[in-house]
Amino acid sequence: MLLDPLARLGRSGLDVLARFGRGHQLLLAMVLGVGEVLRRPRLLIAQVYNVGVLSMLIVGVSGLFVGMVLALQGHYVLARFGAAESLGLMVAASLVRELGPVVTALLVAGRAGSALTAEIGLMKATEQLAGLELMAVDPVRRILVPRLFGGVLAMPLLAAIFSAVGVLGGYFVGVGLLGVDAGAFWSQMQAAMDVREDVVNGVIKSLVFGVVVTWIALFQGYDCSPTSAGVSRATTRTVVHGALAVLGLDFVLTALMFGG
Amino acid sequence: MMPSQGPGDAPGVRGEDVSAGPSGGARASATDDVLVRIRDLTFRRGERTIFDGLDLDIRRGAVTAVMGPSGTGKTTLLKLITGQLRPDAGRIEVDGVAVHELDKAALYRLRRRMGMLFQSGALLTDLNVFDNVAYPLREHTDLSPSLLRKLVLLKLEAVGLRGARALRPSELSGGMARRVALARAIALDPEIILYDEPFTGQDPISMGALVSLIRQLNDASNLTSVLVSHDVAEATRIADHIYLISQGRVVAQGSPTEIAAERSTWVRQFMDGQPDGPVHFHYPGPALAADLLNRGGR
Ligand SMILES: Nc1ncnc2c1ncn2[C@@H]1O[C@H](COP(=O)(O)OP(=O)(O)OP(=O)(O)O)[C@@H](O)[C@H]1O
Ligand SMILES: [Mg+2]
Numbered sequence: 001m002l003l004d005p006l007a008r009l010g011r012s013g014l015d016v017l018a019r020f021g022r023g024h025q026l027l028l029a030m031v032l033g034v035g036e037v038l039r040r041p042r043l044l045i046a047q048v049y050n051v052g053v054l055s056m057l058i059v060g061v062s063g064l065f066v067g068m069v070l071a072l073q074g075h076y077v078l079a080r081f082g083a084a085e086s087l088g089l090m091v092a093a094s095l096v097r098e099l100g101p102v103v104t105a106l107l108v109a110g111r112a113g114s115a116l117t118a119e120i121g122l123m124k125a126t127e128q129l130a131g132l133e134l135m136a137v138d139p140v141r142r143i144l145v146p147r148l149f150g151g152v153l154a155m156p157l158l159a160a161i162f163s164a165v166g167v168l169g170g171y172f173v174g175v176g177l178l179g180v181d182a183g184a185f186w187s188q189m190q191a192a193m194d195v196r197e198d199v200v201n202g203v204i205k206s207l208v209f210g211v212v213v214t215w216i217a218l219f220q221g222y223d224c225s226p227t228s229a230g231v232s233r234a235t236t237r238t239v240v241h242g243a244l245a246v247l248g249l250d251f252v253l254t255a256l257m258f259g260g
Numbered sequence: 261m262m263p264s265q266g267p268g269d270a271p272g273v274r275g276e277d278v279s280a281g282p283s284g285g286a287r288a289s290a291t292d293d294v295l296v297r298i299r300d301l302t303f304r305r306g307e308r309t310i311f312d313g314l315d316l317d318i319r320r321g322a323v324t325a326v327m328g329p330s331g332t333g334k335t336t337l338l339k340l341i342t343g344q345l346r347p348d349a350g351r352i353e354v355d356g357v358a359v360h361e362l363d364k365a366a367l368y369r370l371r372r373r374m375g376m377l378f379q380s381g382a383l384l385t386d387l388n389v390f391d392n393v394a395y396p397l398r399e400h401t402d403l404s405p406s407l408l409r410k411l412v413l414l415k416l417e418a419v420g421l422r423g424a425r426a427l428r429p430s431e432l433s434g435g436m437a438r439r440v441a442l443a444r445a446i447a448l449d450p451e452i453i454l455y456d457e458p459f460t461g462q463d464p465i466s467m468g469a470l471v472s473l474i475r476q477l478n479d480a481s482n483l484t485s486v487l488v489s490h491d492v493a494e495a496t497r498i499a500d501h502i503y504l505i506s507q508g509r510v511v512a513q514g515s516p517t518e519i520a521a522e523r524s525t526w527v528r529q530f531m532d533g534q535p536d537g538p539v540h541f542h543y544p545g546p547a548l549a550a551d552l553l554n555r556g557g558r
Contacts, residue, residue: 123385131382134342135396135444136368 023219026140030148030218033141037149043142047150051112051214055158058111059104063095063162066103067169070094074170075178084178088185089192091170092163096193096202097258100163102250105209108155109242113217116147117238120221121231129222144218148211155210156203163202201257208249213242295320295452295484296341301350303333303340310336312508314350318452323478323485325499327492328506329530331543334488335379337505338454341486342376343367354452372400375445375453379460381437383429383444389416390425393443400448415443418473420466435461439470446477452484453477459491471498492531496520504530 037044074090120143123129129139167189174180193199217238224234296318303311310333318324326334339345340352343359352359354370362370383392393412397403403411416422419439429437438458445453455474459467475498478485489495495502496516504512504519504527512519512527519531528534545551 126385127378127380127382128384130344131378131384133344134371134374134376134378135399135448136371137396137399138364138368 019223022223023215026144026219026222027215029140030145030215033138033145034149036141036145040146043146044149044153047146048154049150051108051116051147051151052154052157055108055111055154056161059107059158059162060165062103062107063100063165064169066099066162067091067095067166068173070099070166071170071173071178075174075180084180085184086188087170087174087178087180088167088187088189091174092167092189092193093198095163095166095170096198098202098250098254100159100166101202101205101209102246104159104162104206105155105213105246106243108151108158108210109213109217109246110239112151112154113213113238113242114235116151116214116217117221117224117235118231120144120218121224121226121234124222124224125226125228125231140222144222147218148214151214151217152207152210155213156206159202159206204257205250205253208253209246212245212249216242216245293320294318295355296486297351297353298341299351299353301340301352302348303336303345304348305336309508311340311347311350314505314509316503316505316510318484318486319501320484321478321482322500323475323487323498325487325489325495325502327489327495327502327504327530328511330490332506333508334505335456338376338456338486338488341454342371342374372448373451375448375450377438377442377445377453377455377458379456381429381434381441383437383441385429387429388425389421389427389429389432389440392429392440393447396444396447411447412443415447416440418446419443420469433461435463435466438462439466442470442473449481450483452486454486454488456488457490458487459489459494467494474498492533506530 070091071087074087074094075084078084078086078090120129123139123143129143132139132142171182171185175182175185220234220238220241221231224230294317296316298314298316301311301314301316302309314337316326316337326337328334336345340347341354341359343362346360354374357366357370359367359370384395387395390412393415394408397408397411401408413422413425416425419442421436421439421443424432424436424440429440432440438461442455442458458470458474462470471494474485474487477483487495487499496519499516502513502516502519503510506526512522512524514522519527522528522531546554
């Protein structure tokens, strides 16, 4: 009796550890299955479309608004110090280094990740995955691997779209509305943005987020209990875990890249 | 209560080749005509023991029917034979190879020689009927598109659904979906085919067609068929050999005539479908009165 809560705590701890282990096993199996996407590039292209192209609208629109807000807020601070010409640099740097990769990953987790989880989970619940296995087709390679690499490829592209549209949004607000000089907006940005320091680091972040978000989504679907409640719980978990993982990893990556 | 091993000794061929025993996994080439050999199988789901020392042989080229009350583990048995589940104890050999000891690659190689018809159909919902049947062919063969098309149409013709090839699985009735799944299961011309309740949801006409299709497939290509069914009449009509299982064991076995002549109360109750007798309709649990009086809890 006394030990019941303790036993429950232990059991759920073990469950979490076991799930963690299964997740890593699945990631390993998917990485080892990379040959599949080389052999059947069509499957990969379909998934880049699925994750990437279908998320473009939400990513673009969000990028536009985020860029516009950045310009408004940035102008308010910069103008106090007479540095309003640096607005272009500020908007571009925030987007490319930070907001582009992070917000895109959050949006993809919500838009495409949840869809992936529901799709895989439902395939499991309706025995489609078992059916594939019985046709001697490995569902990890055939279904999961193309989705993982599709997500990983799409993420940096989406982040680039987000940042580009965001810069345009910042330009409209900064130059069009607030009267910042257009030449200064672009030239400051051009002079101070560094390919390795800013762009490459942003792309690395995006790639990492792409792996993590798609991996979480696929694992939640593949590991869910095959019921309606199970699929719904897994979908929620994809969004929650995906968002937390992105924000946590962003801190770690930023510290590693820009901390020193 | 169920007689624990009573009626099993009455009819048939029990103990036929038990002497061959588990032969160390080596391919039992010339020994006998048993394709699937199950020995002393034990399988548990949590607390519940589904199989408890089950012995069962499936002969090459024959139609073997496995029957038993709902929930005894017939589907589970098929999953064990195809290596989707692993036994807790005992051996399951397919063509002399222990299925549960195979690694993934070897298991997949074995499964190419098997076809299974799921109770639920398990069709890919995003592909239409044609592509579903074509799927295993596209995966495992390099057929030209025109040959592939002919093959798929022939398989669909066999189950009477050639005209439905453009439909999606969501547009099929349950019985139609199961027939499409059957066409898919036979697409690769397997050596052994496992049917899980193929007759559920079929009207008398398609039922008759299915029965003769299963028999035809079996005889034309020297296929080995395992048929899981509740349907006593149809199963006895096409089976060469019948196993009745209950509570984790084989209760009776033999040819349809032997089973029909079997006098034990259990077999009679099941085959004649009487509600009263040693077989229980209810899943094990406390007595109804006790359950109703028990407040709280669930
Ligand atoms: N995934 C599972 N987890 C736990 N128990 C299960 C699971 N699947 C089946 N069982 C249990 O295993 C037993 C056998 O199930 P199975 O599906 O093999 O029965 P069956 O003989 O095929 O029944 P039916 O004729 O109704 O299809 C049942 O009592 C069921 O409660
Ligand atoms: Mg069943």
